[in-house]
Amino acid sequence: MIVAERKPLSEIIAKVEGYNRLLIVGCNTCVAVCQAGGEKEVAMLAAALRLRFRDRQPAMEIIERSVERQCEEEFNQVLAEDIAHAEAVLSMACGVGVQTLVEQFPDAIVLPAVNTKFMGRPEERGVWSERCIGCGNCVLDKFGGICPITRCAKSLLNGPCGGSENGRCEVDPENLECAWQLIYDRLARLGQLDRLLEIEPPKDWSTARYGGPRKIVRKDMVL
Amino acid sequence: MGDHQKIVVMACKHSAGEALRELQREGWALPDGVEWVELPCGGSLDELHILRAFEAGAAAVLVLACYHGACRSLDGSRWAEKRVQAIQEMLAEIGIEQDRLEFRNIAPTMPADLASWVEALHRRVLAPAGE
Ligand code: SF4
Ligand code: SF4
Numbered sequence: 001m002i003v004a005e006r007k008p009l010s011e012i013i014a015k016v017e018g019y020n021r022l023l024i025v026g027c028n029t030c031v032a033v034c035q036a037g038g039e040k041e042v043a044m045l046a047a048a049l050r051l052r053f054r055d056r057q058p059a060m061e062i063i064e065r066s067v068e069r070q071c072e073e074e075f076n077q078v079l080a081e082d083i084a085h086a087e088a089v090l091s092m093a094c095g096v097g098v099q100t101l102v103e104q105f106p107d108a109i110v111l112p113a114v115n116t117k118f119m120g121r122p123e124e125r126g127v128w129s130e131r132c133i134g135c136g137n138c139v140l141d142k143f144g145g146i147c148p149i150t151r152c153a154k155s156l157l158n159g160p161c162g163g164s165e166n167g168r169c170e171v172d173p174e175n176l177e178c179a180w181q182l183i184y185d186r187l188a189r190l191g192q193l194d195r196l197l198e199i200e201p202p203k204d205w206s207t208a209r210y211g212g213p214r215k216i217v218r219k220d221m222v223l
Numbered sequence: 224m225g226d227h228q229k230i231v232v233m234a235c236k237h238s239a240g241e242a243l244r245e246l247q248r249e250g251w252a253l254p255d256g257v258e259w260v261e262l263p264c265g266g267s268l269d270e271l272h273i274l275r276a277f278e279a280g281a282a283a284v285l286v287l288a289c290y291h292g293a294c295r296s297l298d299g300s301r302w303a304e305k306r307v308q309a310i311q312e313m314l315a316e317i318g319i320e321q322d323r324l325e326f327r328n329i330a331p332t333m334p335a336d337l338a339s340w341v342e343a344l345h346r347r348v349l350a351p352a353g354e
Pocket of ligand 2: 155156162168170181
């Protein structure tokens with residue numbers, strides 16, 4: 001899933017204080033699961049902003065909405081009336097959701113309320129961590145299913161570096177496991193350690209973000 | 224509601240609720256302006272309950288849950304404390320004094336403490352405005 005985190009309230013307050021009719025729109029998919037921008041977080045942010053501006057006259061009007069997936073226009077149609085009414089829209093979706101609203105409602109002022117962090121998964125309650133940077137040419141099969149590009153701090157394809165110690169990464173031993181220790185352990189478990197004897201050639205990064213913004217066109221789905 | 228003349232106490236029924244009933248048997252009553260909301264467990268406290276209480280005009284909110292380790296649902300009181308801390312941080316960011324939201328651990332055998340905490344909060348938050 002896409003993992004996000006609500007921006008500090010002080011930053012959100014500074015963005016919205018010039019408006020008096022505000023629409024807050026959450027997204028009930030990724031950002032709801034990581035508890036950054038779902039229906040409940042919309043309600044909490046709305047309550048916090050009402051409290052912050054409680055002495056304002058006339059009172060700030062705050063409308064709360066949440067859609068199933070803000071990154072798909074079909075789900076946002078129901079917002080049209082509220083968006084036309086609001087002076088500004090505070091989106092609690094990831095950056096994709098925010099931009100979908102911008103493209104769909106070109107006259108609306110749409111502000112991001114969360115910071116979109118990464119593609120990852122919940123490791124335990126309240127802890128999410130990154131698993132994939134979307135390199136565009138997945139090589140997980142070569143590394144026992146552990147992504148060295150994402151999980152090695154140096155994205156080494158021929159690791160480990162000299163800083164791997166007791167299974168921890170030298171970049172942040174307290175918080176990071178060494179991805180190459182994980183890869184070694186996993187390949188040992190699968191009886192595939194010989195794979196590590198192969199030298200991985202330089203990766204073609206043109207499939208990643210470095211080749212510019214990416215697009216997929218499925219000919220069978222386009223008339 | 225809405226006039227900032229209310230304190231809301233959100234209280235676990237197993238500890239704070241029992242302590243309150245003991246006080247009531249002795250003839251003590253909640254001071255004027257104190258609203259008692261009893262929870263089935265501290266763990267059922269939701270951050271939104273607290274924000275809604277302030278939105279509805281509470282001048283302060285006191286959350287009471289069992290001692291950690293004594294909670295019948297194991298971690299309910301620890302979750303309650305965590306949620307209170309999260310809202311205290313939000314309150315600080317929106318300019319409401321953090322001491323307007325208190326968390327305390329309590330046991331059923333602590334009616335005297337309960338009375339003194341509620342009375343102290345009432346004096347601090349409501350009495351000055353009423354004088
Ligand atoms: S190899 Fe590329 S696509 Fe596969 S998990 Fe790693 S970053 Fe993602
Ligand atoms: S210690 Fe391991 S994870 Fe960290 S940079 Fe070196 S090889 Fe990568």
